[in-house]
Amino acid sequence: MSSVKLGRFTYRLVPQQFRCRMGSHRGIRRRVAVVATLLTLFLIYHFTIGSVPYQPSSSQYTNSARTSSDKKQSQCLPLPGIEDVLVVMKTGVTEALDKVPVHFKTTLRCIPNYVIYSDFEEKIDGVQIHDAFRNIDPAVKQNVDDFQIYNRLSKRGREGLQTQDFADEANSAIGKPNNPGWKLDKWKFLPMVKEAHQYKPDAKWFVFMEADTYYSWPTLLAWLSHFDPSEPHYIGTETQIADVIFAHGGSGFVLSNPAMKLAADEYTERADELHEYTDAHWAGDCVLGKVLSNVGVNLSFSWPILQNSNIGELDEFTTTFYRRPWCFPAVALHHLSPDDIRFLHDFEHRRLAKSSRLPLLHSDIFKELIFPELSNVRNGWDNLSDKEQPTLSTFQECQSYCKETANCVQFVMRDGTCYTGETPRLGSHNSNAQSGWIINKIENMVDQAPQCVRPDFGL
Numbered sequence: 001m002s003s004v005k006l007g008r009f010t011y012r013l014v015p016q017q018f019r020c021r022m023g024s025h026r027g028i029r030r031r032v033a034v035v036a037t038l039l040t041l042f043l044i045y046h047f048t049i050g051s052v053p054y055q056p057s058s059s060q061y062t063n064s065a066r067t068s069s070d071k072k073q074s075q076c077l078p079l080p081g082i083e084d085v086l087v088v089m090k091t092g093v094t095e096a097l098d099k100v101p102v103h104f105k106t107t108l109r110c111i112p113n114y115v116i117y118s119d120f121e122e123k124i125d126g127v128q129i130h131d132a133f134r135n136i137d138p139a140v141k142q143n144v145d146d147f148q149i150y151n152r153l154s155k156r157g158r159e160g161l162q163t164q165d166f167a168d169e170a171n172s173a174i175g176k177p178n179n180p181g182w183k184l185d186k187w188k189f190l191p192m193v194k195e196a197h198q199y200k201p202d203a204k205w206f207v208f209m210e211a212d213t214y215y216s217w218p219t220l221l222a223w224l225s226h227f228d229p230s231e232p233h234y235i236g237t238e239t240q241i242a243d244v245i246f247a248h249g250g251s252g253f254v255l256s257n258p259a260m261k262l263a264a265d266e267y268t269e270r271a272d273e274l275h276e277y278t279d280a281h282w283a284g285d286c287v288l289g290k291v292l293s294n295v296g297v298n299l300s301f302s303w304p305i306l307q308n309s310n311i312g313e314l315d316e317f318t319t320t321f322y323r324r325p326w327c328f329p330a331v332a333l334h335h336l337s338p339d340d341i342r343f344l345h346d347f348e349h350r351r352l353a354k355s356s357r358l359p360l361l362h363s364d365i366f367k368e369l370i371f372p373e374l375s376n377v378r379n380g381w382d383n384l385s386d387k388e389q390p391t392l393s394t395f396q397e398c399q400s401y402c403k404e405t406a407n408c409v410q411f412v413m414r415d416g417t418c419y420t421g422e423t424p425r426l427g428s429h430n431s432n433a434q435s436g437w438i439i440n441k442i443e444n445m446v447d448q449a450p451q452c453v454r455p456d457f458g459l
Contacts, residue, residue, distance in 0.1 A: 076110035077352050081221045084204040084229070086113045088196045090188055090249070091129070091211040092181045093120035093153060094166050099211035101125050102338035106345035107215055115199050117192045119184055120153045132188045132195065140275050146187060149180040186284030189249070190274060193288065194264040197257075204229035206255045212336050213252055214344045218352065219329045219359040223305060224254065226459055232259040234292050237308060238301040239285075245299050246289020251306040252332040253285075262295040263288065304328050304362060305458070310335045311344075313384065316366040317423040317445060325362040327452040359455045367446065370426045374410075374437040382430035383437065385412045385421035392418035395434050403438055409445065410437045 087108065091100055096118055104125055108114050121131035133141060133150060141147045152160035164180065196206055205224055209215060227233050233256040236247020247253035255263070267274055278287050289299065304325040307314065310333055316325050333344070347369065348360065377399075392398045398418035402408035410421045412435040424442045427435060 077218075077349070079110065079217050079221060081225070082110075082217060083112055085111075085221075086115065086196060086200040086203040086206050087111050087215075088192065088206055088208045089114065089116040089211060090132075090185075090192060090208065091116060091118045092185060093118060093122075093149075093158070093161065094181045095211060096120075096122075096124060096129060099338060100129070102341050103211070106341050107209075107217075111217070113200055113203065115196060117188060117195065119150050119181070119188070120158070122158075130195070132192050135195070136187075136191050137271065137275065144187075144275075144279055146180075146183045146279070149184055186282060186287065187278055189284035189288040190263075190267045190278070190291065193255070193260060194267050197260045197264045201257075204257055206257070206260050207252070208249070208254070209252045209332070210250055210334070212341075213250070213332055213334050214336055214341050215252065215332050216330060216348055216360045218348075220331045222359045222455070223329055223331055223457055226457055227256070227300075229256045230258065232256055232262060232297045233300060234259050234289075234297045235300045235302050237303045237306045238299060241283065241286050244286050244290050244293065246286050246292075247299055247302075248306075248308055249285035249288075250334045251302075251308040252334070253302075253306070259292065259297045262297060263291050266291050266295050301458070302331075305330070306332045308334045310340060311365065311369055312426045312428040314362070314365065314370070315423050315425050316362045316370070317449075323458065326366075327450050327456040328362055328458065329359045329455050330362045330365050331360075361452055361455060363449065363452050366424075370424070371442065371446070373426055374424060374439060374442065376436050376439065378435045380429060380431050380433070381412075381427060381435045382414055382433035383410050383412050383421070383427035383435040384425045385410050385419040385435070387420045387422075389418040389420055395436075399436055402436070408438065409441045410435065412436075 089100070089103070089108075100116065101124060104127060116127065116129050117132040118129045119132065120129070121134070122129050133147075141150060149161075152162070154160075168179075192208075193206075207215070207220065227235070233254070234247065235255075236253030237251040239246055239248040274287070274291065277290075278284070281287055292299075303321065304323060305328055307330070313335070314325075314333075318325065336344070351360070351368075377395075389398065389401060392401055393416070395413045398411045398413055398420070401418070402411040402420050405420070407422045408420045409424050412419050412427075412433050414430070414433045424437055424445070
């Protein structure tokens with residue numbers, strides 16, 4: 001297995017035996033080499049960011065006032081066009097009780113049409129959670145090892161869960177192969193598309209999300225207004241495995257009605273073949289991307305509009321990829337705790353209540369949510385600086401070096417080693433780290449950034 005060194009992290013590339021390979025009677029559309037190279041970098045970025053051991057915390061935001069979503073706002077703000085959208089949430093039995101309920105008081109509270117699919121049918125806070133596998137071939141469920149947890153649940157309900165079902169596992173280049181729920185999750189994508197299309201066949205847009213994802217609905221609707229829903233559209237954060245370009249599932253993705261129908265029909269017609277393909281693969285979002293490619297629906301690239309990052313991981317000034325996030329809309333964020341989702345919902349509700357109807361941009365997130373949290377020194381905190389400075393052994397030396405180095409705007413002492421960064425990030429709690437930012441340099445970066453007269457939808 002080959003690997004690549006990016007900053008202080010070494011990322012493993014996907015082994016050949018785990019890459020997407022499936023013949024298509026319609027043929028595979030080849031991309032130019034430069035696009036393939038670019039998207040391979042995206043694969044590394046999007047499939048490893050979740051493995052960074054810095055998780056968001058309920059106390060991440062110290063300067064911004066939090067309000068409780070339990071104090072339910074009496075009215076929903078207008079969302080013209082939301083009636084044409086079906087929101088489709090994917091979850092699993094081991095996470096649903098912890099992650100789903102917050103959405104009923106936040107992201108889903110004002111959504112007229114939504115459906116939630118899991119590997120276990122139940123009600124949570126009175127809301128029906130649907131079994132994504134209820135209509136899948138029984139032979140698949142009985143004979144495929146990945147369905148062991150599902151079969152236990154079918155016989156015993158939640159009492160059939162075992163301790164290892166909840167075991168956490170760091171994400172890798174091939175996901176979490178030892179986690180039973182994760183292995184089953186790849187099977188949900190194709191049945192979920194078929195079930196959701198049948199659930200609301202007249203929806204113009206199908207918006208997919210996971211239970212740790214937040215969507216800015218006004219910003220999403222402003223973005224989708226630039227697409228024709230009568231045409232087949234597949235929109236998401238571009239990721240690539242071998243020759244398959246697909247939307248990263250955790251970042252959220254969008255399908256128009258014609259694209260949904262094409263994918264659902266393809267699954268119906270070729271179910272046995274696609275079940276074999278899914279069984280041999282490890283990423284369900286790649287499986288769906290392959291099916292869409294086979295029926296002639298290619299991906300519309302969305303980065304940085306749909307993010308596989310939480311606020312602490314965002315780099316709004318990055319120049320690493322082909323777009324600079326600053327003036328792009330921020331439609332979705334991922335890897336969020338329930339407290340983070342409450343915070344973002346309340347933040348956006350207050351923002352919209354002040355008649356700020358413009359789409360939420362990445363520059364807004366930085367100026368309103370990230371920058372107020374930066375300080376000269378923050379103990380027990382890691383701002384994700386990644387350029388190692390091995391000759392610096394104290395916090396003071398690390399701080400002085402960053403102040404005196406032209407391109408350095410942040411630094412951290414992590415486990416006794418100094419790291420610096422050229423772009424500001426918030427980061428998150430780490431008891432073995434102490435961070436700092438050079439505030440005047442960051443202020444200059446903001447002053448010199450584009451004014452964002454209009455949102456950049458990348459179209």
